[in-house]
Amino acid sequence: MAEFFRDLAGPSRRTWLHALIFVFGACAASATLPQDYPSRPIRIIVPFPGGGTADLLARQIAQTMSEALRQQVLIENRTGAGGNIGADLAAKSKPDGYTLLMGTVSTHAINPNLYAKMPYDPVKDFAPVTMVARMPNLLVVHPSVPAKNVAELIALAKARPGALAFASAGNGTTQHLAGELFKKMAGVDMIHVPYKGNAPAVTDLVGGQVQVMFDNIPVSLQQVRAGKLRALAVTGPVRSPVLQDLPTVAEAGLPGYSITSWFGLYAPSGTSPQIIARLKKVHSGDIIIAHLNKPASDTGRGMAQGLQALVDQGFSFVRLDASDVRPPQKRI
């Protein structure tokens, strides 16, 4: 038995030493030579489940990044606690440029105002790399609701307080906050009905169980086109390119109203400015937009198709010069 343990301990001690040398070596390299970046695969933590909006966006840009940096870019889904678990993991990772976070309006603006205890600080713990995409929500109603525009909806809600119900994908989602902001600014009363995610909420909206929703564009746009829902307005500050005819809520009766979902790429704070600059360059909306217009390769063509689909569903990719990631707004 003792012999067995000695045998086990012998090589393993040596292996540990090698590992240590390797780790220190790697640290030294990454600390002193950011110009070699990236010398190994980069991981992007997505704090939401696979197949969701944040995940799809991250997988799309991982491909773009991978081509530009000539290095593998891996996606790691770390879900839970409304995105806090994944964001916290990224915040506490080594700031060497090899761990990035696909942050969203939830992880960096809503959650800090919603959760009593936050495991990370959305401003101090992160170095913003770039804004990736934005998307307004869409104010939709069931066709049986008599209101044909925002003013009529406000009038209807005022005439019968509490008679209308609005669905959301859960407490503290943009759908919920858009509804609450609407209630507050219009001075009306509607019942909030939270669901677990978008799909069941839209199902009940199309089925007429609830009457109103401030939904993400991709899901409800198709129902609007099929005549199963009626769109009244978009919630963003400007009209959506995919729904040019539709006014914003602000235009249609509530000046100053604005709710936008956004997605941004973050590095842990302390990441070297050179690395951030390098990432900014390959990661900006410009490259994505260029990809959309003129895909460089076979993968590029496949990707352009996917990116175009996201654009068709109401996403707008953000150009680098137009805006950087701004600090979270505490207004909500």
Add this chain to the structure above:
Amino acid sequence: MELLANLQLGFEIALTLQNILYCLVGVFLGTLIGVLPGIGPVATIAMLLPATFTLPPVSALIMLAGIYYGAQYGGSTTAILVNLPGEASSVVTCLDGYAMARQGRAGPALAIAALGSFFAGTVSTLILAMFAPPLAEIAFKFGPAEYFSLMVLGLIAAIVLAHGSLINAIAMILLGLLLGLVGADTNTGQFRFTFGLPQLTDGIGFVVVAMGLFGFSEIIANLERRAKREVVMAKITSLFPTRDDLKASWKAVLRGTGIGALLGILPGGGATLGSFAAYALEKKVAKDPTRFGKGAIEGVAGPESANNAGAQTSFIPLLTLGIPTNAVMALMIGAMTIHGITPGPQVMTERPELFWGMIASMWIGNLLLVVLNLPLIGIWVKLLSVPYRILYPAILLFSCIGVYSLNNSAVDVALALAFGFLGYLFIKFDCEPAPLLLGFVLGPMMEENLRRALLLSRGDPTVFVTRPLSLALLVAAAALLVIVVVPAVRRKRAEAFQE
């Protein structure tokens, strides 16, 4: 005859060499991940999404769909062989499937699962082709009140699942309901029983509980039985079902297919109910219900058929409405999106080649699965003759990897181990874990829909009896309760009289 023309279009697309190949890759991968405990189709499809960038959209979707229903097949394999349910739907397969395996009848159990699934797949693919649009409308008839009543019916059916004491079964269901409460409350966002652990805010994962209660506890219990530690207690008799087996199971396959296909259409957990409901039904219509839980082949045939039928029909809301019924369907939406297809009611008319191609490929995929799986049965069964000192650590290792891969969370692995010890206690106390799991799955949905229905009715509880569909479900639940409770009460009284 439009249907024939459409099906012809579908088969023309699905039968190209390329698409058959992708279908095969899909179902093969699906079978593989289904067999590995805990590693589910969600993670696999998410990982493979970018790899499909360069494929034509139809091929990509055919492959991804193949992974999904292939995993349903594979999942039943581990449930039968080593009592490890990878998904909610294979929990009931464990009950009689594993009992059959211990009697040396793993072969017939696997074969009947494959054949039943193939039949169910064929029928539900036809249903999908003929009635998809009108069936999709059913989803809209189900509001929160109807879901609540459906869950009540499901929970009462859960009592039927147990073959031991009625009191134990009810206690286990209640314990399941309690465990289901852990996490953020959907209605208020309040955290319940999370003990400040962020990992618990989304509740305890189903796989975590199922792995622990079924797989791990079984391993612990087996280690205790010093004399006969092998998984297989009896000699393996035959690999394929006998004539008697087939005679006993064909009706169960038919009934299972019907129930599964119907419940699969409902978003929000309908598909999960399918296999449970099929099992409960088989046990109720059986001449001798005491055989259930001890290796009744109907107890494998019914639920497995229901499971596969539901897997096919759960594509109906996705393909006709663009509404996903479960996490895998949500991923399929993502897949469609990156291939430039906007999922929604228009897919059927605007992209008929996609819609019919996928439907045709599902039938082909089911055929491939049978062809793939029947010869594999021999290999799977041989696996059971691996000595326990190698087999058990391997199962534990793969299960831990699977549980970890769900959320990349070590907390989940620790929780699964804790449930393993709890499950061992349950074995000692003669409490069955299946009703607990059903309570665990249905409880949160029931609460969510109860509160939502009351919210929408502005607090008026009569909503459950004034809506016809909801009323019908509640009446069915009451009838089932009478059927379950009356014989038990009568027996008690008979015992009392004897004394």
